[in-house]
Amino acid sequence: MYKTAIIGAGVIGAMTARRLAAYDAELIVLEKEADVAMGQSKANSGIVHAGFDPEPGSLKAKLNLKGNRMMEETCHQLGVNFRRNGSLVVAFSEEDKKTLKKLYDRGNINGVDGLRLISGEEAREIEKNLSESVKGALYAPSAGVVCPYDLTIEAMGNAMDNGAQLMTNFEVSSIKKKEGYYIIKATDGREIEAEYVVNCAGLYSDKIAAMAGDTSFHITPRAGEYMLLDKEAGYLTDATIFKVPDAMGKGVLATKTVDGNILLGPTSADRENREDDRVTHCGLDIVREKEKMFFDNVPFDKVITQFAGLRAHGDKGDFIINSPVPGFVNAAGIESPGLTSAPAAAIKIEEILIGTGFRAPMKKNYNPCREKVVRFRELSIHEKNALIRKNKDYGQMVCRCEEITKAEILQALRRNPKATDIDGVKRRTRSGMGRCQGGFCMPHVLEIIAEEQNKKPEEVTKKGGGSKILYGRVKGGAR
Amino acid sequence: MRYSDVVIIGGGPAGMSAALSAREAGADKVTLIERDDSLGGILQQCIHNGFGLHRFGEELTGPEYAERYEKMVREADIEVMTGTIVTDLDSRRIVTCVSEDRGCIQIKAGAVVLAMGCRERPRGALNIPGTRPAGVITAGTAQKFVNVEGYMPGREVVILGSGDIGLIMARRMTLEGAHVKAVCEIMEDSGGLTRNIVQCLKDFGIPLKLRHTVTEIHGRDRVEGVTVAQVDENLKPVKGTEEFIPCDTLMLSVGLIPENELSKKAGVEISPTTKGPVIDANRQTKIPGIFACGNVVKVHELVDFVSEEGHTAGRSAACFAMGMNLAVQEKQAKKHVKEKKGVQNLPAETGATICTICPVGCTLKVTGEADGQLKVEGNSCRRGRAYAIKEFTSPERTLTSIMAAGDGTMVPVKTDKPIPKEKISECMKIINEKTLMLPISLGNIIIEKIGGTEANLICTRSFINK
Ligand SMILES: Cc1cc2nc3c(=O)[nH]c(=O)nc-3n(C[C@H](O)[C@H](O)[C@H](O)COP(=O)(O)OP(=O)(O)OC[C@H]3O[C@@H](n4cnc5c(N)ncnc54)[C@H](O)[C@@H]3O)c2cc1C
Ligand SMILES: Cc1cc2nc3c(=O)[nH]c(=O)nc-3n(C[C@H](O)[C@H](O)[C@H](O)COP(=O)(O)OP(=O)(O)OC[C@H]3O[C@@H](n4cnc5c(N)ncnc54)[C@H](O)[C@@H]3O)c2cc1C
Numbered sequence: 001m002y003k004t005a006i007i008g009a010g011v012i013g014a015m016t017a018r019r020l021a022a023y024d025a026e027l028i029v030l031e032k033e034a035d036v037a038m039g040q041s042k043a044n045s046g047i048v049h050a051g052f053d054p055e056p057g058s059l060k061a062k063l064n065l066k067g068n069r070m071m072e073e074t075c076h077q078l079g080v081n082f083r084r085n086g087s088l089v090v091a092f093s094e095e096d097k098k099t100l101k102k103l104y105d106r107g108n109i110n111g112v113d114g115l116r117l118i119s120g121e122e123a124r125e126i127e128k129n130l131s132e133s134v135k136g137a138l139y140a141p142s143a144g145v146v147c148p149y150d151l152t153i154e155a156m157g158n159a160m161d162n163g164a165q166l167m168t169n170f171e172v173s174s175i176k177k178k179e180g181y182y183i184i185k186a187t188d189g190r191e192i193e194a195e196y197v198v199n200c201a202g203l204y205s206d207k208i209a210a211m212a213g214d215t216s217f218h219i220t221p222r223a224g225e226y227m228l229l230d231k232e233a234g235y236l237t238d239a240t241i242f243k244v245p246d247a248m249g250k251g252v253l254a255t256k257t258v259d260g261n262i263l264l265g266p267t268s269a270d271r272e273n274r275e276d277d278r279v280t281h282c283g284l285d286i287v288r289e290k291e292k293m294f295f296d297n298v299p300f301d302k303v304i305t306q307f308a309g310l311r312a313h314g315d316k317g318d319f320i321i322n323s324p325v326p327g328f329v330n331a332a333g334i335e336s337p338g339l340t341s342a343p344a345a346a347i348k349i350e351e352i353l354i355g356t357g358f359r360a361p362m363k364k365n366y367n368p369c370r371e372k373v374v375r376f377r378e379l380s381i382h383e384k385n386a387l388i389r390k391n392k393d394y395g396q397m398v399c400r401c402e403e404i405t406k407a408e409i410l411q412a413l414r415r416n417p418k419a420t421d422i423d424g425v426k427r428r429t430r431s432g433m434g435r436c437q438g439g440f441c442m443p444h445v446l447e448i449i450a451e452e453q454n455k456k457p458e459e460v461t462k463k464g465g466g467s468k469i470l471y472g473r474v475k476g477g478a479r
Numbered sequence: 480m481r482y483s484d485v486v487i488i489g490g491g492p493a494g495m496s497a498a499l500s501a502r503e504a505g506a507d508k509v510t511l512i513e514r515d516d517s518l519g520g521i522l523q524q525c526i527h528n529g530f531g532l533h534r535f536g537e538e539l540t541g542p543e544y545a546e547r548y549e550k551m552v553r554e555a556d557i558e559v560m561t562g563t564i565v566t567d568l569d570s571r572r573i574v575t576c577v578s579e580d581r582g583c584i585q586i587k588a589g590a591v592v593l594a595m596g597c598r599e600r601p602r603g604a605l606n607i608p609g610t611r612p613a614g615v616i617t618a619g620t621a622q623k624f625v626n627v628e629g630y631m632p633g634r635e636v637v638i639l640g641s642g643d644i645g646l647i648m649a650r651r652m653t654l655e656g657a658h659v660k661a662v663c664e665i666m667e668d669s670g671g672l673t674r675n676i677v678q679c680l681k682d683f684g685i686p687l688k689l690r691h692t693v694t695e696i697h698g699r700d701r702v703e704g705v706t707v708a709q710v711d712e713n714l715k716p717v718k719g720t721e722e723f724i725p726c727d728t729l730m731l732s733v734g735l736i737p738e739n740e741l742s743k744k745a746g747v748e749i750s751p752t753t754k755g756p757v758i759d760a761n762r763q764t765k766i767p768g769i770f771a772c773g774n775v776v777k778v779h780e781l782v783d784f785v786s787e788e789g790h791t792a793g794r795s796a797a798c799f800a801m802g803m804n805l806a807v808q809e810k811q812a813k814k815h816v817k818e819k820k821g822v823q824n825l826p827a828e829t830g831a832t833i834c835t836i837c838p839v840g841c842t843l844k845v846t847g848e849a850d851g852q853l854k855v856e857g858n859s860c861r862r863g864r865a866y867a868i869k870e871f872t873s874p875e876r877t878l879t880s881i882m883a884a885g886d887g888t889m890v891p892v893k894t895d896k897p898i899p900k901e902k903i904s905e906c907m908k909i910i911n912e913k914t915l916m917l918p919i920s921l922g923n924i925i926i927e928k929i930g931g932t933e934a935n936l937i938c939t940r941s942f943i944n945k
């Protein structure tokens with residue numbers, strides 16, 4: 001019997017696990033995919049919003065502000081890269097400027113620090129590639145960028161270091177209420193019992209809530225499509241550039257990710273299917289068209305990949321963090337600014353949990369910090385040599401574009417939460433994320449995974465399930 | 480910091496040739512740095528033949544060509560660092576590299592030769608809509624899996640792009656038992672050599688869909704199929720022409736890009752058209768003392784010219800390092816005849832073929848006359864007639880493949896002379912059933928008179944230290 005079961009290992013589930021791991025009580029996280037951060041927390045803009053968007057007084061507004069202020073410290077503790085690059089909402093007309101003023105006022109009510117309304121010229125002083133047609137901007141110096149899956153992985157790892165368990169490939173299919181506890185069943189028949197259940201299931205949070213008897217809300221999948229440009233295009237902008245929101249919503253943005261790539265997008269269109277994260281012709285055309293408004297020359301020839309993320313759009317207009325039935329807590333409909341809010345949302349969820357009866361002593365040896373993963377390419381020659389002397393695997397370069405060594409691949413396979421497939425290694429190390437997109441390093445990574453996990457190469461997958469890469473030997477016996 | 484007169488980055492044919500000529504020209508200390516564990520570059524996975532006709536006057540496979548150069552390099556007094564990757568280069572010619580045994584070291588070079596080759600364009604660069612399943616792979620990566628590692632990356636394959644690597648891989652996959660369903664090419668003619676279109680596609684009845692592209696990738700975990708469609712003059716898909724082809728693999732052969740990360744770090748000027756360094760006749764880049772040759776400059780079709788370019792670059796680099804005047808070396812590069820590329824389509828009629836003897840590439844038609852004589856039409860010379868009759872009566876091909884060794888190593892092999900075309904599948908069967916013992920040397924006969932033909936099956940790469 002577990003004290004608490006968290007359903008869903010996105011950034012909200014992971015951050016919540018990290019907080020609950022401070023209690024001396026058995027904790028488990030259940031995730032349907034083969035790895036953590038496979039839902040919304042994998043494919044999003046990675047913006048740590050300043051907080052002028054949400055309605056004053058809403059949960060979104062409160063958690064956004066608090067989350068933004070906590071982010072630096074949280075990332076520092078977890079060894080995750082974070083950069084306050086600032087954001088600019090740009091206006092192209094007088095009408096737009098009026099909206100800027102509204103955002104400015106709303107931001108001040110929400111308590112956003114340092115907001116400034118500036119002219120087009122001033123905006124171009126901050127970002128010199130902004131188009132001449134930019135007539136004014138709202139500058140928010142407190143906005144930042146973080147890598148969303150990095151944050152999720154490290155938060156979950158930290159929870160696991162402190163004793164939390166993670167069960168992957170566990171797709172919750174039913175929740176049964178018993179006297180003082182719940183039985184949670186997976187599609188493959190596995191079962192666990194827990195006194196408290198926290199629903200952090202993102203796109204499926206309405207389904208999970210319904211399993212516990214709460215049918216008060218509905219989630220719609222809303223796709224956002226992106227293009228990612230090579231680091232060579234990094235000159236384009238440093239700050240995040242937004243368009244003034246209009247009837248069509250927030251529109252696309254342009255930003256430099258914490259790793260230095262340029263990210264363009266997202267679009268916004270509802271999808272029928274919650275698994276439909278296809279990239280479409282039409283979506284990419286929209287991205288291309290709209291980005292041209294910001295800059296005169298967008299180097300689209302530097303695109304290295306494109307992807308889509310699905311937003312868990314709830315019909316309540318705000319985050320749903322409540323306890324509809326005793327012992328069961330919802331953290332549902334957490335769409336943007338959910339990533340920003342995550343550290344603060346975890347505290348809110350903890351409060352609600354305590355409100356529904358959760359009690360446990362604190363652990364004495366809880367550690368909220370993690371040792372930062374070694375990133376070889378960020379070190380000095382001296383440090384590199386010291387590492388290679390200690391461990392030869394640092395002398396073996398596996399991914400040439402991102403300069404990732406064999407030791408770092410092994411670290412990803414050995415450190416919590418352990419990577420089990422090619423994409424898992426990629427998210428943890430960036431091997432295969434560079435301009436060749438794994439053409440060179442994928443066979444090497446595959447070999448290392450097989451060796452480390454004692455598997456045949458043909459058993460290694462791209463992302464769990466049936467996503468195998470190879471169909472066995474061409475001829476002859478095993479190697 | 481260490482010092483070397485000439486440091487060559489990349490141990491492919493360009494780099495090996497540059498190292499040799501730098502030594503020849505009198506450079507004292509020449510260092511050749513290669514990130515792979517063996518020299519040879521891309522040639523090690525190109526087990527097909529068609530290399531070295533100009534340089535050695537015979538048709539070699541990639542590994543054979545590489546081994547000849549490697550032997551010369553090992554015999555010359557050249558410092559070879561394999562398993563070593565260059566991670567930084569600056570305009571003062573300080574080379575930073577990393578390896579297991581030496582750690583992270585810096586070498587000050589009298590002159591540097593860039594010979595890093597090129598890499599393949601990935602899916603991302605193409606903006607193909609759809610899902611992101613396993614089973615989308617570039618042809619070069621697939622080639623490495625099959626020919627070097629010995630693993631099949633797919634069973635039912637659609638190939639996008641008709642560049643040479645794609646064509647070569649269509650044949651390789653077919654010979655190893657996969658079903659290649661189509662090769663789609665967005666342009667109105669293929670970018671591959673005529674020879675490859677005839678011998679890699681036509682021989683195996685693989686359809687070449689010109690003016691077609693892949694418009695969507697399907698499948699959640701593994702590729703389940705692709706939608707292909709015809710394109711218009713603006714290369715946009717034409718509505719109503721979409722066709723779903725079930726497959727488990729989409730192989731991309733959509734171009735190579737010179738690998739110039741290091742060149743850019745050093746501040747070398749890059750040409751927007753070739754995507755390689757701007758160089759002069761001495762193969763010197765815009766930064767004095769930094770030279771470039773081979774695929775890092777522009778994508779070459781023939782390795783022979785790569786070696787030649789490497790030779791010039793190595794010699795110029797040595798002169799620079801020794802403080803000699805470069806202008807003396809100024810020499811007009813030889814003009815090379817280009818091999819025929821870009822067939823508009825495969826002749827559909829039986830009895831029709833494309834002449835692969837010379838660059839003209841005439842479409843030939845053979846008909847039987849009443850008197851038993853064969854009539855050839857479409858040829859522009861007599862060699863074409865002889866070729867057509869041979870192709871019509873008893874076509875022959877050199878078979879190249881791999882054979883498994885007891886320890887799982889894949890050993891590249893070939894028939895030492897062409898065999899009748901219809902004997903190919905029988906010979907493949909024999910190759911697949913046999914397992915080799917190592918060590919083995921280049922040229923060793925593995926099977927005499929394979930399948931009752933006149934040809935011996937021989938080894939094309941030495942595995943001595945195994
Ligand atoms: C396109 C896009 C752009 C965004 N941009 C930003 C931004 O710039 N800034 C920002 O702050 N926020 C942004 N967001 C919002 C942010 O990504 C989300 O709020 C945040 O990731 C939510 O995390 P989560 O843990 O609630 O959900 P998820 O990450 O979706 O996690 C839910 C997890 O539950 C699992 N699960 C579902 N069903 C089951 C089941 N039955 N059994 C077991 N496990 C299950 C899923 O597999 C998944 O791993 C964006 C979102 C999208 C989609
Ligand atoms: C599939 C295919 C089929 C071909 N078929 C034919 C044919 O039939 N006939 C023919 O004549 N030609 C053919 N070619 C062309 C010919 O093989 C190439 O043009 C030639 O190999 C290019 O030589 P290179 O030395 O410039 O590059 P490569 O062979 O690519 O060598 C570059 C080397 O540099 C190394 N390197 C790169 N970066 C670094 C670094 N930072 N540090 C250390 N080392 C580094 C790489 O590991 C590699 O070994 C073919 C090419 C391909 C890809």
Ligand code: SF4
Pocket residue numbers: 834835836837838839840841857858859860861862863864
């Ligand atoms: S027929 Fe003669 S001219 Fe025409 S391609 Fe053949 S060899 Fe060349």
